[in-house]
Structures are given as structure tokens and as C-alpha cells.
Amino acid sequence: MxxxxxxxxxxxxxxxxxxxxxxxxxxxxxxxxxxxxxxxxxxxxxxxxxxxxxxxxxxxxxxxxxxxxxxxxxxxxxxxxEVCPIEGARRLLEAARDAGYTVVLASSGKPDHVDKYLDLLDARELANDWTSSGDVSETKPEPNLIEVALRKAGDDEAVVVGDSVWDCQAAERIGLPSVAVRTGGFGERELRDNGASRVYENLDDLRADLPNLPTGKPRRS
The missing domain is CATH 1.10.150 (DNA polymerase; domain 1)
Structure with missing residues (x-):
């Protein structure tokens, strides 16, 4: 798996x-x-x-x-x-694919915004699937988005990666480990206090640690 x-x-x-x-x-x-x-x-x-x-x-x-x-x-x-990719985003996606991860881009953005970002990142060939607000009834910090992402992936040994405390809280509510990057403007301590097991300064640091990320199975309701 x-x-x-x-x-x-x-x-x-x-x-x-x-x-x-x-x-x-x-x-x-x-x-x-x-x-x-x-x-x-x-x-x-x-x-x-x-x-x-x-x-x-x-x-x-x-x-x-x-x-x-x-x-x-x-x-x-x-x-x-005016939106730009964050430095290292495509390198991270390529490395995750090469490392054998099933990559699901978990966004609660509007479908047309998600399409824009997929094009901006040239990510359609690198991600196995993706989500948008059209897939969920409740958004973060509720875990619905993660649940949808796991269904799309077809597997459930997973780790959640995000930039906000809400990503970490959503992962914690479903019992999955999370790691965070500081690209969203949140501090290391608050990300850890909200459930992040590791915090990275940038995407290249995260990419270098891909083989060591924790994974787990979600709680089933």
C-alpha cells in the first residue's frame, strides 16, 4: 500500500x-x-x-x-x-511522486480557483487527484476535506501537509499526523501546539525530509 x-x-x-x-x-x-x-x-x-x-x-x-x-x-x-507558486512547490510535487507517494491536493477553494492553481503549478500530471469546495459540506478545521482526499486516493496510510493551524486541527480530528510549513505566516510554536509533528521553514526543507514523514490511519466514525 x-x-x-x-x-x-x-x-x-x-x-x-x-x-x-x-x-x-x-x-x-x-x-x-x-x-x-x-x-x-x-x-x-x-x-x-x-x-x-x-x-x-x-x-x-x-x-x-x-x-x-x-x-x-x-x-x-x-x-x-497576481498569485505565484511558492518557491519549491513543483520540486516538492515531483519528489513526492518519485518517492512513491499518492499525492492528493486537498483544497477547499472554489473549483475555478483550483483549476487556476493546477495550471500555475503544472500539477495535473504530478497529482493523483485533487479536491475543491464542491466536494465538501464543511471546511477546515472540520476533517471532511481530508476524508474526501483519502477516498480519492484509494488508500488511507496518510500524512497531512499544510501551512495553517486549521490544517493541523483537521488532521488531528481524524487521527492523522500532520506536518506544516511556515509559508502561510503562522509561527512554529502555534503550529506545533495545534498538532503539527514537524514544522519546516520552506518547501525545500520539507522535500528533503519526505522519506521520514510520519503516516497513520484515520479514525473511522
Missing amino acids: SRVLVLDVDGTLVDTNYHHALAWFRAFRRFDVTVPVWRIHRAIGMGGDQLVPTVAGQDVEDRLGDSVRDVWKKEVDAILD
Whole structure:
């Protein structure tokens, strides 16, 4: 049985976290809701269904949630061409394939955004499969995305790789080990405190340690 690399995309392979934070800030402001950008950044990695109530409160979610998410999508679309791959992303994908991993790109991004990132990374030939928001009902830190990724992989001896505390929490909720890179702007201690067994400064450091990554089987509900 091959090992599965459940690999986050936003903030891990493509440099989008601060684009998303700014887009959310602008979307909230469209409805006269001001949320500090630093607070939004702390929630990047969650899906929009989780982010709005987390940073703005349940009242804003109840009144404006879907409208804010619609505007956020337009704001992100306007700056999507500014997104770049994170240094070492394609080298990591190539090395994971060569090491025998089954690679599933686990993104809760909109399907058209995921298509953009796949093209940007030239990753369709390197990943065994990928996910988008269309595949899940609940986003991180809920583990639905990981569960979908494992079903797509066809195996369940896996490790989760991400850049945010939400990736680590999602892995922990399903009983899988996680490792993290600091490419999303989160600190080493907080990533470890939220479940990451190892934290890497960059993708090349992670790539060098691929043979040693911990893997495990998920808990079954």
C-alpha cells in the first residue's frame, strides 16, 4: 500500500494567504463591517463558511454571510493573476511522486480557483487527484476535506501537509499526523501546539525530509 500525501494548496503551494485576507477585508467593508486584516489572516485556511462567523460573529454570518462570500469571490478573482507558486512547490510535487507517494491536493477553494492553481503549478500530471469546495459540506478545521482526499486516493496510510493551524486541527480530528510549513505566516510554536509533528521553514526543507514523514490511519466514525 502506498502512502498518501494529503497536500494543502492555498498558502502551502501557492502564495495566496494575504490575497485572501485583503479580499475578505474588502468584502466585509462593502457591507460596512470592519474586521482588522490581522484577525482575518489568523483565520485564513478555514473555508468561508467557517471564517465569516469566526472573525465577524454569528450575527454578521446570519445577516450577511452568503453576500460577503459572494463579494469575496469577486475580490479574489480580481487579483488572482497576481498569485505565484511558492518557491519549491513543483520540486516538492515531483519528489513526492518519485518517492512513491499518492499525492492528493486537498483544497477547499472554489473549483475555478483550483483549476487556476493546477495550471500555475503544472500539477495535473504530478497529482493523483485533487479536491475543491464542491466536494465538501464543511471546511477546515472540520476533517471532511481530508476524508474526501483519502477516498480519492484509494488508500488511507496518510500524512497531512499544510501551512495553517486549521490544517493541523483537521488532521488531528481524524487521527492523522500532520506536518506544516511556515509559508502561510503562522509561527512554529502555534503550529506545533495545534498538532503539527514537524514544522519546516520552506518547501525545500520539507522535500528533503519526505522519506521520514510520519503516516497513520484515520479514525473511522
